Amino acid sequence: MGAPVERTRIRRLPDKAVRERSTLHAVLDAGTVAHVAFVHDGQPYAVPVAYGREGDTVLIHGSTGSRLFRLLAAGAPCCLTVTLLDGIVLARSAFETSMRYRSAMVLGACTVVEDQVPALRTISERILPGRWAVVRPPSKKELAQTLVLALPLAEWSVKVSDGWPEDTPEDEGWDPPTGVIPIREVRDELLDVGTATDAAPPAAPR
Amino acid sequence: MGAPVERTRIRRLPDKAVRERSTLHAVLDAGTVAHVAFVHDGQPYAVPVAYGREGDTVLIHGSTGSRLFRLLAAGAPCCLTVTLLDGIVLARSAFETSMRYRSAMVLGACTVVEDQVPALRTISERILPGRWAVVRPPSKKELAQTLVLALPLAEWSVKVSDGWPEDTPEDEGWDPPTGVIPIREVRDELLDVGTATDAAPPAAPR
Numbered sequence: 295m296g297a298p299v300e301r302t303r304i305r306r307l308p309d310k311a312v313r314e315r316s317t318l319h320a321v322l323d324a325g326t327v328a329h330v331a332f333v334h335d336g337q338p339y340a341v342p343v344a345y346g347r348e349g350d351t352v353l354i355h356g357s358t359g360s361r362l363f364r365l366l367a368a369g370a371p372c373c374l375t376v377t378l379l380d381g382i383v384l385a386r387s388a389f390e391t392s393m394r395y396r397s398a399m400v401l402g403a404c405t406v407v408e409d410q411v412p413a414l415r416t417i418s419e420r421i422l423p424g425r426w427a428v429v430r431p432p433s434k435k436e437l438a439q440t441l442v443l444a445l446p447l448a449e450w451s452v453k454v455s456d457g458w459p460e461d462t463p464e465d466e467g468w469d470p471p472t473g474v475i476p477i478r479e480v481r482d483e484l485l486d487v488g489t490a491t492d493a494a495p496p497a498a499p500r
Numbered sequence: 501m502g503a504p505v506e507r508t509r510i511r512r513l514p515d516k517a518v519r520e521r522s523t524l525h526a527v528l529d530a531g532t533v534a535h536v537a538f539v540h541d542g543q544p545y546a547v548p549v550a551y552g553r554e555g556d557t558v559l560i561h562g563s564t565g566s567r568l569f570r571l572l573a574a575g576a577p578c579c580l581t582v583t584l585l586d587g588i589v590l591a592r593s594a595f596e597t598s599m600r601y602r603s604a605m606v607l608g609a610c611t612v613v614e615d616q617v618p619a620l621r622t623i624s625e626r627i628l629p630g631r632w633a634v635v636r637p638p639s640k641k642e643l644a645q646t647l648v649l650a651l652p653l654a655e656w657s658v659k660v661s662d663g664w665p666e667d668t669p670e671d672e673g674w675d676p677p678t679g680v681i682p683i684r685e686v687r688d689e690l691l692d693v694g695t696a697t698d699a700a701p702p703a704a705p706r
Contacts, residue, residue, distance in 0.1 A: 301543060326683075327585050327599075331537035331546035337507060340537035340546045340581040342603055377548040379533050382628055384690065387636040388620060389646075391627075393533075397548055414594060421597075422588055428676035430593040440595075458693055470634035473692045477532075482682040484590070487664055 301401055302451035312452040315350075321398040321452055322347045325376040326421060326479075330354070332365055332372045345374070346417035350447040352400060353413045355440055363441040366404045374400045374445055382475045385459035386468045393455060394474060400450045404443035413442045507607055508657035518658040521556075527604040527658055528553045531582040532627060532685075536560070538571055538578045551580070552623035556653040558606060559619045561646055569647040572610045580606045580651055588681045591665035592674045599661060600680060606656045610649035619648045 312318075322345075329340045341362050346353045352374055356363035366372055381394035407413045411431065418426040432440065459472050518524075528551075535546045547568050552559045558580055562569035572578055587600035613619045617637065624632040638646065665678050 301541075327583060327601075329535040329537075329546045329581060329583070331535075331544035331579075333539055333542075333544050335507075336539075337577050337579070337607060338537035338539050338544050339579045339605070339607075340535045341605075342581065342583040342601065344599065371543050373537075373543070373545045375535060375546040375548065377533055377535070379685075382687075384628070384631070385635070387638070387642075388624060388632065389636075389638050389642040391624065391631070391635065393550065393627075395533075395548065399545070399547075401543060401545075418594060418597065421599075422590070422681070425590070425597070425676075426594065428674075429591070429597065430595075430671050430674040432593070432595050433670060436593075436595040464639060465636050468634075468636040470631075471690055471692075473690045475628070475690050476688040478686055478688070479585075480684055480686050481588075482684070484677055484679045484681050486677075486679040 302399060302449055310453045310455050312454050315447070317454065318398055318447060318450055318452050319347065321378065321396045322352065322376055323420070324378055324396070328352075328354070328374050328376045330362065330366070330372055330374050332362060332370055334361065334365060344417060344421055345376075346413070346420035348413070348416045352445045352447065353407065353416055353442060354404075354445070355414060355417055355442045358439055358441050360441070363443065366443050367406050367441050369403045369405075371401070371403055372445070379477050380456065381477050383457065383459050384470070384472050384475065386461055386465035386470060386472055390460050390462065394457075396452070396454050398450065398452045400445055400447060402445050402449055404445050407442040407444050410437050410440060410442045413444070414440070508605060508655055516659045516661050518660050521653070523660065524604055524653060524656055524658050525553065527584065527602045528558065528582055529626070530584055530602070534558075534560070534580050534582045536568065536572070536578055536580050538568060538576055540567065540571060550623060550627055551582075552619070552626035554619070554622045558651045558653065559613065559622055559648065560610075560651070561620060561623055561648045564645055564647050566647070569649065572649050573612050573647050575609045575611075577607070577609055578651070585683050586662065587683050589663065589665050590676070590678050590681065592667050592671035592676060592678055596666050596668065600663070602658070602660050604656065604658045606651055606653060608651050608655055610651050613648040613650050616643050616646060616648045619650070620646070
């Protein structure tokens with residue numbers, strides 16, 4: 295309990311803070327990549343990871359050879375943030391131009407998940423529902439190379455920005471197009487391995 | 501100079517590391533949101549921010565009232581990471597399933613940018629090219645509420661994963677669809693403010 299507590303209290307733009315745990319779940323369930331912040335030798339790092347959610351736990355997995363995962367497995371404090379960019383809010387002024395987004399931040403420390411396979415299945419189902427049922431499950435050797443970690447949804451905050459642009463009195467006389475440019479993530483059709491003409495096609499322009 | 505140096509040497513999957521500064525620039529120039537990691541009272545945080553790039557400097561801006569921006573302005577060590585998710589790599593095994601992505605990580609400390617307007621223009625042009633020319637520029641009062649920070653591209657790393665799935669001998673007999681599901685970010689047509697029927701439409705499902 296106790297969420298949001300002091301460390302996750304929304305200080306900036308508190309009207310964007312959302313208190314419902316269902317919204318926290320919804321944001322986590324809509325993302326594919328999280329950024330995990332951790333500290334090593336006094337230096338903070340933010341590293342992208344795939345993740346899944348099972349009830350009030352976020353699950354991540356990585357190699358036993360990964361610095362990030364070894365540190366997290368040892369209980370280092372961390373922050374896992376999932377940000378979904380939903381649009382650009384075009385106001386008449388530069389100052390009021392902003393983003394539509396949903397962002398969930400979870401603070402805490404991870405524990406090692408011994409029962410790896412159900413957790414890996416949860417992560418797989420978050421990335422691509424239905425996939426787990428058709429792939430070869432991990433072997434004992436593969437599991438021995440994998441760390442699965444759990445981060446409880448105990449201390450967290452969620453911000454949702456979904457509004458329209460605001461005008462100020464100083465904007466009088468400035469009339470650019472205003473409104474919202476929606477941004478969304480699209481998954482295209484599967485490219486079959488047979489279509490690989492050489493090592494890899496260039497990444498799509500964005 | 502000295503990039504990548506020890507703290508940004510790619511330890512995991514070093515074949516994905518890219519040394520060219522042009523790739524670093526290209527990844528930064530393709531993203532819209534970065535995650536900044538910083539430490540406060542021993543707790544790491546990862547916070548999403550908009551950003552821009554001018555030469556070998558990343559620029560970010562925020563409120564003078566923001567804890568993040570006050571800490572960074574004071575020279576706190578930070579890490580700025582931009583991750584572009586390009587696809588899901590579907591292998592025959594769960595273990596070899598992975599992501600296509602481009603990720604740039606910059607370590608360092610920020611300095612305060614006194615000449616705010618050109619930097620804010622750079623950030624605006626990264627978010628939406630051409631927009632700066634048509635909006636009301638920031639007033640003195642607005643600039644007084646804004647911190648603009650510069651992070652040099654001195655210590656950095658870039659990882660690019662753009663391959664195809666790999667099979668292992670154990671996959672014999674497992675034949676799910678394999679290949680790559682491309683993922684891309686799409687910007688839709690501007691929704692005019694006039695189309696706002698009430699406070700805000702619900703965020704699009706993703």
